[in-house]
Amino acid sequence: MFQKLQDRFDFSIFIAVMLLIGIGLIAIYSSTYNHPTAKGNFDKQVYWALFSMISFFFFYFLPHKSFRYLSVYFYAFSLLLLVSVILFGKVVSGSKSWVSLGPVGFQPSEFAKIGLIFFLAYWLSYKRRNINNLKDVGVALLIGLVPVALILMQPDLGTAIVFALITFVMIFWAGLNLFAFFVVVSPAVVVFVSLFGVSALIITLILIILALFFFKRDLFTSITIFVINLASALVFNYLVKYLKPHQQKRIETFVNPSADPLGAGYNALQAKVAIGSGGLFGKGFMQGSQTQLRFIPEQWTDFIFCVIGEEFGFWGSIVTLSLFFIIFLRIINILPSVKDEYSRLVLVGILTLLFVHFGINIGMNLGITPVIGLPLPFISYGGSSLIVNMSLMGVLMNIYKNRRLYT
Template sequence: MFIQREWKNLDKVLLIVSFLIVCISLCIIGSATHINKGAINYDFVAKQGAAFVVDLMIILFFSRFDYAKLKKYAKPLYIINLLMLVAVMFVGTSALGAQRWIQLGPITLQPSEFSKLIMIICTASILSDRVGQLNTWRQVLPIGLYVGIPFLLVLKQPDLGTSLVFLAITFGMLFVGRIKMSLLRNVFLAGVVLAPVGWHFLKDYQKSRITVFLNPNADPFGAGYHIIQSKIAIGSGMLFGKGLFQGTQSQLNFLPENHTDFIFSVIGEELGFLGCVFLLFLYFILVYRGLMIAKDCKDSFGMMLATGVVSMWAFQILVNVGMTCGIMPVTGIPLPFMSYGVSALTTNMMGLGLLLSIYMRQQTMIF
């Protein structure tokens, strides 16, 4: 009876859409990676599938957990977050010019992924008591400093993509927290003015990515290679695509990182324009349901939590799809629930669990 009542109060649309995206992901990851060094194997699918099964338990825990209790754990979580990010600097493993991962036996974890969700919880705990009271710099600056410390630690790894996600989450939550619009505009303008200063702190490969965004053919076999191959893959799929396991750019390894950052390019090539539209429609439902949960939430902490999760998803979808189509710079931001990565999938599943928890408790209050 208790399980039936829980199922009745669950946002089934949000849950089904999320699981459908993960199922599509497993198919695409299998197609993109089943040929490895001339042999056929499905190791990546097996690892992602196993992570998904474990994450089902995490969703069950988070959905049944009273999200309101997270507020009192905000300070300890913030300290744990800083310790994780600092630990990466000393014991982290490096790959592709960045030191972002910690190896725990056979499992490779990326603390900056979990850091996104922790910062959502921590920032929500602060903003929930200040909704409608963000009218001066004195009221806003402490929040900027609070987010700024983990932001800089992630940027140091270097991980520009995740750092930008931090900013997107913060801006989304400030907007819903009814920050004075003139302040938000000034923050944006200050970022534009300080951009040239930030340019000098970027790594050479990050500068190259931004440069080739404007003209990929300036370095077609170097920094521009990813964008060129991605656009070829998406364009060659045309309306219906070439079919699963039939893409040339992906199957012949012309498309780099085809199971992680550029998985949307594989969808474009193998499932075509219709496949891309269908996936984007699922993402629209995902974001829309999240926004409705935030809108209908009766307490400010739950509203801020939901806003943070939706801001994280929406920004990553926008940037990832944009960079694969060549309309945004390559930043290494994964596509939620789609890109291969245990840490990224688990973080998104935790966010989904939080949204389900908020929705279920609002339904309990109503009925």
């Protein structure tokens, strides 16, 4: 009986997700219980969790083929939403990323994640495209970069990074050869590294030259690629000056978090203090001084992991990380058994989405990546993100159920 059910429903992923939502509720409770304005967030999140279960099962029971058919409409609707949010959205902490639907506000960029993953999978799997053809790669990149551009206009750097990475990884998965992948990705890496100053940039450029030797292409191609890399770094650093001050500061803070301990680097520093002071077993539920005394603003959103680190210690942190690891591992394990190319691409998209959120969020909490505002999936407070994530988990489970089918 259970065997049969397990064949149609992956319990390890489901239980891990449920545990993560549970941990999230505990952490939200602890960080908002004594807070004057965020006191109701726990109750709200409980409702969101219940509501997200509905959307999970909705997508789980949706006919398998419908995703593919819906892809284009989802994507088109996503773009429409992203344009409208720029036109009519309300400004929350410096960026327009919310639209209101009656009493509830939601973030179109969250919904657009589904649209992007579905449509990119649809396009990449359509009639066996030759992904190594320049035109096909170009269109695939365009599909990803249009929403990226719209999101950057909000502006929301974190989500734009997520979209860009989903696009890259899905194209990569679609079979882009390593050289082409290198050509596509290396400018992005160079741009990122250039934030850390000239010496880091030079080291990276040297590595790129070594890689170019490794690929053994002709001299003209190699030089062209190198020039493109260099140019993108320079253009990016020029464009940084046109970023909003708070974004410039975030970049600056990432590069040197202790430069301004009471300003922009404050959160990053306090987060590390919270986690580090948790020790092996933590300070106990509702006992974390950093959390309870509100040293980290809006801790229930992007810095929720500190609550776990501080109040449940190394032990609690490892449990949380392990649950994520189980989910990622299961998705990777499921992949080869999925017969359908479209579905595989969707799974890779979902995996990338979860992992990028997870990686950047945990990374910034631990001080190993920049402070880029991204929620921790299933744990951070927030309705849109939880519903979208649970919907995608429903899609994932649906694909698992129908893994032996071709569409």
